[in-house]
Amino acid sequence: LKEKLYLGMDFGTSGARYALIDKHGNIHSQGKREYPSPHMSGNTMDWAGSWKITLFTLLEDVPVNLRGFVSSISIDGTSATTIIIDSNTGDPLCRPFIYNETFPDALTRVNSIAPANHTVCSGSSTLCKLVSWWNLHHSDKDSAILLHQADWLLWLLHGKLGISDYNNALKVGYDPEINSYPKWLVSQPYSHMLPSVIAPGTSVGSMKEDVRVQFGFPKECVICTGTTDSIAAFLAACATQPGKAVTSLGSTLVVKLLSTRRVDDSRYGVYSHRLDDRWLVGGASNTGGAVLRQIFTDDQLGKLSQQIDPKRSSPHDYYPLPAVGERFPVADPEMAPKLHPRPVNDAEYLHGILESIARIEAKAYGLLKDLGATPVEEVFTAGGGAKNEKWTKIRERVLNLPVRQALQTEAAYGAALLALKGAPA
Ligand code: ADP
Structure with missing residues (x-):
């Protein structure tokens, strides 16, 4: 060598x-x-x-x-x-x-x-x-x-x-x-x-x-x-062009978008880090994997996901939160979790939750755009939820964007x- x-x-x-x-x-x-x-x-x-x-x-x-x-x-x-x-x-x-x-x-x-x-x-x-x-x-x-x-x-x-x-x-x-x-x-x-x-x-x-x-x-x-x-974890995903973004689906949902414009809005906890001549705009929602873990084991998550048809849109509209309060993309410290009605079929319930989280993700990128950031063009995914292929397909449909698992995610x-x-x- x-x-x-x-x-x-x-x-x-x-x-x-x-x-x-x-x-x-x-x-x-x-x-x-x-x-x-x-x-x-x-x-x-x-x-x-x-x-x-x-x-x-x-x-x-x-x-x-x-x-x-x-x-x-x-x-x-x-x-x-x-x-x-x-x-x-x-x-x-x-x-x-x-x-x-x-x-x-x-x-x-x-x-x-x-x-x-x-x-x-x-x-x-x-x-x-x-x-x-x-x-x-x-x-x-x-x-x-x-x-x-x-x-x-x-x-x-x-x-x-x-x-x-x-x-x-x-x-x-x-x-x-x-x-x-x-x-x-x-x-x-x-x-x-x-x-x-x-x-x-x-x-x-x-x-x-x-x-x-x-x-x-x-x-x-x-x-x-x-x-x-x-930031090191974002860099790992090699999302190097403005419009490329990384969604981290861990305990919470964190989005980071490379933008030509700096965007800061403390109401939503949105702020920008500089990356050379670009800006890394980020925001974090309280929704995410922590809520899933309150309801299902990781094993159930894997098995129930298999039964989901990601092409079909779910009729359920939730706002999954682990506790009261949200900051981004909705700034409301009093916001209550919405996880009802619960259908008898667990796969159907999970489908509704995953799709609702996808809608929150879409709203998150929409808000960044409204605040002046470069519109998102492609999303890479990191975190425990990234491996769920059914969820990735649901997110592609809801975001109307290409969504891929990031090749590298280690900081x-x-x-x-x-x-x-x-x-x-
Ligand atoms: P963190 O480091 O933020 O705690 P991870 O990136 O390790 O989180 O991701 C853990 C989360 O991934 C858990 O909250 C869990 O709900 C979620 N998770 C695990 N397996 C799956 C799956 N098959 N589908 C969707 N989410 C999953």
Whole structure:
């Protein structure tokens, strides 16, 4: 083998994965590791230590005979997972703030400085985490610097402090349209803590010599900026033209559409990430597989689906939700699930539910178009529902679009594509 290879790593909610690809996108090696349970450090869980161990375990998992061909490495992490470190030593100044942790104390303050309905105006945003830390800590403020999970893991590999990408930095307030932090943020006393921001998949520099030698990566190997886990999963599907979309049918229904125009609407929780000169517009409905699991086992789902004729339209009109409340494509926190009347025949019931979810998906893409996004032309599917061929056929009929299962759906594969993008020619 003389070919160059590109390594992507994904740090998700419960574990991490890697994928090693060539320039054609073929996978040469892949693997995963659960995070070791973090040990207690003081009163808190040392998650950072656990991620660090996993990073080096994954590097060791890459077959020795392939490491010498690795041209570049990139990493994605969970969005809004934040680490505050000392810029002199690189040591964390406190435990990491995990993606879904909320900081209501900081939200009031953030609401008062940010424009109404900005992405940072959510208790779990990176900016709320930063403001909460700033208000509660009194020492080390001058030398403190903020990094996202992916930035920090990449720093362990390249050693240059204070670098992020514009996908991870969106929830701290970075504006990818003007390529800078907005004025209202730069004027804050903690603005020196904000990392500098470059495009995802940009080479930051060589791998640190000690790490490189320890694992046997080549001298030319560069480390590239990463992205968030959900964007990496979108990249994996290779939906590279405006109008191409990925619907994820997991516990919830998430749509992501590549658009030439940026669309943001906080009423529906719709916002856009930049991808080079395009925008990745996304929205998430509470409908999806979680409701199916409340009613059927996965085994029943498979068997009952076999009995469905996807060409026939179901007379049942439901709005399947696991609990009260919907945000997108209908913004109504009081909305009640509608799953009645239930026909005696279970296959008929499932048909009605699958078709109703397909209508919600159609409405979701319709709303994105009404808000100004590029109209959807083709849908790739990821998640547990993607394997259901009957559902795919129902969705093709209801969406009136080609629908296909995505060939690759692992975020690690998307991160490997970013490594490929940033590799030296
Ligand atoms: P997540 O990672 O969001 O929890 P997954 O992508 O693993 O979810 O998908 C799990 C979901 O897939 C479950 O909620 C389940 O209802 C759904 N699912 C499993 N099998 C099928 C099937 N044959 N048809 C439709 N949905 C299915």
